[in-house]
Amino acid sequence: MPTIVILTTGxxxxxxxxxxxxxxxxxxxxxxxxxxxxxxxxELRVEEYCNLPSAHFALDTLWGLRSxxxxxxxxxxxxxxVVTHGTDVMEESAYLLxxxxxxxxxxxxxxxxxxxxxIGYEGLANLVAAVRVAASPQARRLGAMIVxxxxxxxxxxxxxxxxxxxxxxxxxxxxxxxRVDGDEVVIGQRVTRQWIPxxxxxxxxxxxxxxxxxxxxxxxxxxxxxxxxxxxxxxxxGRVPPWWMPTIRQAVEAGVAVVIASRCxxxxxxxxxxxxxxxxxxxxxxxxxxxxLNGQKARLxxxxxxxxxxxxxxxxxxxxx
Ligand code: ASP
Numbered sequence: 001m002p003t004i005v006i007l008t009t010g011x012x013x014x015x016x017x018x019x020x021x022x023x024x025x026x027x028x029x030x031x032x033x034x035x036x037x038x039x040x041x042x043e044l045r046v047e048e049y050c051n052l053p054s055a056h057f058a059l060d061t062l063w064g065l066r067s068x069x070x071x072x073x074x075x076x077x078x079x080x081x082v083v084t085h086g087t088d089v090m091e092e093s094a095y096l097l098x099x100x101x102x103x104x105x106x107x108x109x110x111x112x113x114x115x116x117x118x119i120g121y122e123g124l125a126n127l128v129a130a131v132r133v134a135a136s137p138q139a140r141r142l143g144a145m146i147v148x149x150x151x152x153x154x155x156x157x158x159x160x161x162x163x164x165x166x167x168x169x170x171x172x173x174x175x176x177x178x179r180v181d182g183d184e185v186v187i188g189q190r191v192t193r194q195w196i197p198x199x200x201x202x203x204x205x206x207x208x209x210x211x212x213x214x215x216x217x218x219x220x221x222x223x224x225x226x227x228x229x230x231x232x233x234x235x236x237x238g239r240v241p242p243w244w245m246p247t248i249r250q251a252v253e254a255g256v257a258v259v260i261a262s263r264c265x266x267x268x269x270x271x272x273x274x275x276x277x278x279x280x281x282x283x284x285x286x287x288x289x290x291x292x293l294n295g296q297k298a299r300l301x302x303x304x305x306x307x308x309x310x311x312x313x314x315x316x317x318x319x320x321x
Contacts (some may be wrong), residue, residue: 007082054085057151109145115307229257261290
């Protein structure tokens with residue numbers, strides 16, 4: 001019988017309406033979840049890491065969660081970990097675990113879009129499905145996953161795509177890895193993990209989103225402030241207005257790691273154009289490309305890479321791993 005640890009962090013899955021607060025707030029703890037789960041599941045242990053809305057996570061909260069998951073999975077008696085988590089930044093926590101926690105054991109994040117005070121609360125159904133995935137031998141070597149709405153998503157590709165719907169998590173480029181049908185875990189496709197031996201997060205990294213006609217003053221400001229890394233969510237397949245190029249070149253020359261992601265919700269950064277500010281021009285300027293990661297995940301990866309790199313020359317190789 002596999003042993004699964006449920007590590008609770010808060011989020012809507014743990015929330016109930018509180019009259020004094022005027023809305024839902026984190027309320028349920030691990031023992032509430034255990035008491036509500038049906039029989040017939042693998043051996044479960046619960047541990048509370050925190051009880052926060054995920055918008056209240058600081059970088060220390062995120063890295064501490066990563067470290068606790070790594071410690072738990074290092075124990076021979078633990079076969080997998082389920083993290084209950086707010087959906088708002090769940091994809092970032094999932095991706096950090098995927099990128100930096102070694103080993104083959106499943107790491108599954110789950111949550112809810114409706115609170116435990118609402119009709120149709122889906123938190124327990126999601127938790128049961130997540131436990132089944134964490135205990136499944138088929139889920140080994142898939143890294144971190146998000147399991148919600150009976151779908152299994154790879155951390156690297158999934159994003160929160162709807163502000164309200166219970167069907168919010170989407171892997172827009174390649175689709176989900178599989179499904180949970182009742183008590184059956186069905187894996188339809190597998191991913192190869194990218195892994196970096198992470199030692200922490202370099203916090204001095206910013207994310208800037210492009211829009212038509214936007215001037216480059218935020219980028220200039222970031223460089224003046226001595227930022228170590230910048231992720232730019234560029235247009236389409238990786239394009240910036242021509243007036244951004246001198247500042248991007250200046251940033252690279254000053255030793256700032258510049259990553260180009262796309263503001264499109266799916267697809268890699270690549271194009272075949274020859275004009276100023278397009279992919280080839282950016283490549284010539286010495287930037288890194290996000291290779292299918294969205295802006296928020298590219299930022300996290302850059303934070304891990306900058307912390308892991310002994311010097312600047314190590315950055316491109318670490319980034320490519
Ligand atoms: N506000 C919630 C959070 O902690 C949203 C959710 O969990 O669905 O991210």
